[in-house]
Amino acid sequence: MSTYSTTDLSRKAGDIIADALRHPVxxxxxxxxxxVLLSIEDYRRLTELADTRTVGTxxxxxxxLFEEIEAELARYESKSSEP
Structure with missing residues (x-):
């Protein structure tokens, strides 16, 4: 991955964009x-592969959902206690 400073970006934007079209910069x-500057194709590929799960409490x-989980746990517990 190429690296440029913000000063480079203001002076050589065209070259940096051309570089970013080949690989992330x-x-x-x-x-x-x-x-990080990257092509739209690279961005879309990353977002399509992203993990969209969320964390909750x-x-x-x-x-x-909580009621459904409670019901399933109760069903599981009753099956586990059967001989």
């Missing part, structure tokens, strides 16, 4: 990576 500010779980 890192833009640094004060020697720290701040941005019992406090913010929808009531209907």
């Amino acid at each position: 890192t833009i640094t500010q004060r020697n720290k990576p701040r941005l 019992l406090e913010n779980m929808p009531g209907k």
